[in-house]
Amino acid sequence: MPTLHDILSARPHVYRFLQPTPLHHYPTLGRLLGAEVWVKHENHQPVGAFKVRGGLNLVANLSDGERRGGIYTASTGNHGQSIAFAARAYGLQATIAVPEGANPSKVAAMEGLGARVVFHGRDFDTAREWIMEVAREKGGRFVGPTEELLIHGVGTYGLEIMETLPEVEVIIVPVGAGSGACGTAIAAKTINPGVQVIGVQSAQAPAMQKSWTTGTLTTAPMKTVAEGLATRVPFENTQRIMRELLDDFILVDDSAIEEAIRLLLEHTHNLAEEAGAASLAGALQLGGRVAGRKIVLVLSGGNISPARLASLLNS
Amino acid sequence: MPTLHDILSARPHVYRFLQPTPLHHYPTLGRLLGAEVWVKHENHQPVGAFKVRGGLNLVANLSDGERRGGIYTASTGNHGQSIAFAARAYGLQATIAVPEGANPSKVAAMEGLGARVVFHGRDFDTAREWIMEVAREKGGRFVGPTEELLIHGVGTYGLEIMETLPEVEVIIVPVGAGSGACGTAIAAKTINPGVQVIGVQSAQAPAMQKSWTTGTLTTAPMKTVAEGLATRVPFENTQRIMRELLDDFILVDDSAIEEAIRLLLEHTHNLAEEAGAASLAGALQLGGRVAGRKIVLVLSGGNISPARLASLLNS
Numbered sequence A, B: 001m002p003t004l005h006d007i008l009s010a011r012p013h014v015y016r017f018l019q020p021t022p023l024h025h026y027p028t029l030g031r032l033l034g035a036e037v038w039v040k041h042e043n044h045q046p047v048g049a050f051k052v053r054g055g056l057n058l059v060a061n062l063s064d065g066e067r068r069g070g071i072y073t074a075s076t077g078n079h080g081q082s083i084a085f086a087a088r089a090y091g092l093q094a095t096i097a098v099p100e101g102a103n104p105s106k107v108a109a110m111e112g113l114g115a116r117v118v119f120h121g122r123d124f125d126t127a128r129e130w131i132m133e134v135a136r137e138k139g140g141r142f143v144g145p146t147e148e149l150l151i152h153g154v155g156t157y158g159l160e161i162m163e164t165l166p167e168v169e170v171i172i173v174p175v176g177a178g179s180g181a182c183g184t185a186i187a188a189k190t191i192n193p194g195v196q197v198i199g200v201q202s203a204q205a206p207a208m209q210k211s212w213t214t215g216t217l218t219t220a221p222m223k224t225v226a227e228g229l230a231t232r233v234p235f236e237n238t239q240r241i242m243r244e245l246l247d248d249f250i251l252v253d254d255s256a257i258e259e260a261i262r263l264l265l266e267h268t269h270n271l272a273e274e275a276g277a278a279s280l281a282g283a284l285q286l287g288g289r290v291a292g293r294k295i296v297l298v299l300s301g302g303n304i305s306p307a308r309l310a311s312l313l314n315s
Helices: A004-015 A027-033 A051-060 A064-069 A078-089 A104-112 A124-138 A148-164 A179-191 A207-214 A236-245 A254-268 A274-289 A306-313 B004-015 B027-033 B051-060 B064-069 B078-089 B104-112 B124-138 B148-164 B179-191 B207-214 B236-245 B254-268 B274-289 B306-313
Strands: A023-025 A036-041 A071-074 A094-098 A116-119 A170-174 A196-202 A248-252 A294-299 B023-025 B036-041 B071-074 B094-098 B116-119 B170-174 B196-202 B248-252 B294-299
Touching: A004 A051, A004 A148, A004 A179, A023 A148, A027 A036, A027 A254, A027 A274, A027 B104, A036 A148, A051 A078, A051 A148, A051 A179, A071 A078, A071 A124, A078 A094, A078 A104, A094 A104, A094 A124, A104 A116, A104 B027, A148 A179, A148 A236, A170 A179, A170 A274, A179 A196, A179 A236, A196 A207, A196 A274, A207 A236, A207 A248, A248 A274, A254 A274, A254 A306, A254 B306, A274 A294, A306 B254, A306 B306, B004 B051, B004 B148, B004 B179, B023 B148, B027 B036, B027 B254, B027 B274, B036 B148, B051 B078, B051 B148, B051 B179, B071 B078, B071 B124, B078 B094, B078 B104, B094 B104, B094 B124, B104 B116, B148 B179, B148 B236, B170 B179, B170 B274, B179 B196, B179 B236, B196 B207, B196 B274, B207 B236, B207 B248, B248 B274, B254 B274, B254 B306, B274 B294
Parallel strands: A036 A294, A071 A094, A094 A116, A170 A196, A170 A294, A196 A248, B036 B294, B071 B094, B094 B116, B170 B196, B170 B294, B196 B248
Antiparallel strands: A023 A036, B023 B036
């Protein structure tokens, strides 16, 4: 189980290339929720999402042999950009598998960061299994989405929350594979066991939440539009941590997430991707349970496309 | 004439409440411009724009008598939120005049920061003249838009650019009343006289640019949609500084600004208000003059409304 000590050890590797993100207070959002509302702006990161913290810590901790072989992963989203960013920072070659027909703007972003993007297979699972095999053949290092070194790195934003606002009472955090929620909970609960940490997932992709509630790893249908929350098969290591540390884990409907994107735009003038807005959707659903309290909403990422945003603003 | 020394003196007052904003490198924007492109993210400030730096420096430097009388200004935009933020930080009362029918969401934002908002008159000039009179009667401190203490404060972002990327070759900065362009030019040119600083204004509100080009204060028709660039009557003190320090001052069409908002959304996943996007519009227009160089675009603010954004994304 990762500890606050691991997060502290990750910190110099993260701050070598990044700076702490702001935690801003938004009075008009607070009026909406009847609470004191702060937003942790992980959307301000260079690749637009919290994951880059984990990538930098992982790459910093690779052995010389692993560095020479290069790193391999599969992603169509923030994980891929994070690994590409970290590889470039250390002058390593990153190879990222994406399914055929992957979003060209996301491919361009990874290539812009110096990664080699390889198209393979019809879907993400096919691409990932193939690239694991490629990494093995070539003596490269495959990077999975919930490795402990990633959790240690992303936990640095949880620590920043506790340092900036030690009196926080509730932290609401989106859950995809769970690394962000785990890192946050480890930092927050170690420093103040009284702070509540609540996970949020889309009701249209409830595998992690159902596994948490039932205590058994459970797959579930995955139909959400929220790419960062789209987990079909739950991850055992993050489940174990979340079962120990989360106070609650709730589901919000995709339609509530879309409304939260609009509200964040209006009240904070920040772009949120679907996963990033899930924390506000969760707070709105919790209602009376957060009223009158000091709450932090983790805006985990802002990578939404102009087309998607246009359709949201017109619906 | 303000100096780098003034900016350094402002810095502790600014950093008492704010942290440096990121300067991010965007490879895909760079491909578009054939240059190495960095964006200075003043849209990440707590009130969404660079001006808050100036407000904090001004309020920190008030005398006890001025603090007791409270501060008064007129604004429907970022200046008002900046003054409200700074007043709250120091526990002072801010009174902000807006014209009747002012945008309710901007009024709510200023009230959320603890300011008293007073509606008066049909337009901004009427509201401003009235509140100057009120301040005089009540013994309060009226705050104008281009006071030197504001320039010293906003100059801290120019200094951050030079500290983070000392090898920068061109900085492109939007001009409204000119405080941002002045602060940037003072910091940049003092540290490296070889860096080019280029101002950008909307062709639909060219008063400052025409005054700069002709060497004579010149009013001009003001029809721009870019609120932050909407200066009808030029300011003498910022003109004087810009005449000495800007390498060029160009006009971009409102339609080019709108396209730049869309491009920033796509390539950086950041919201820009019209003024904030003018720097990218300027770089695109400069074309060959920035090709192959290291350039910084100042994204001065992100306060655009959801309705305006929706209409932009659909045009």
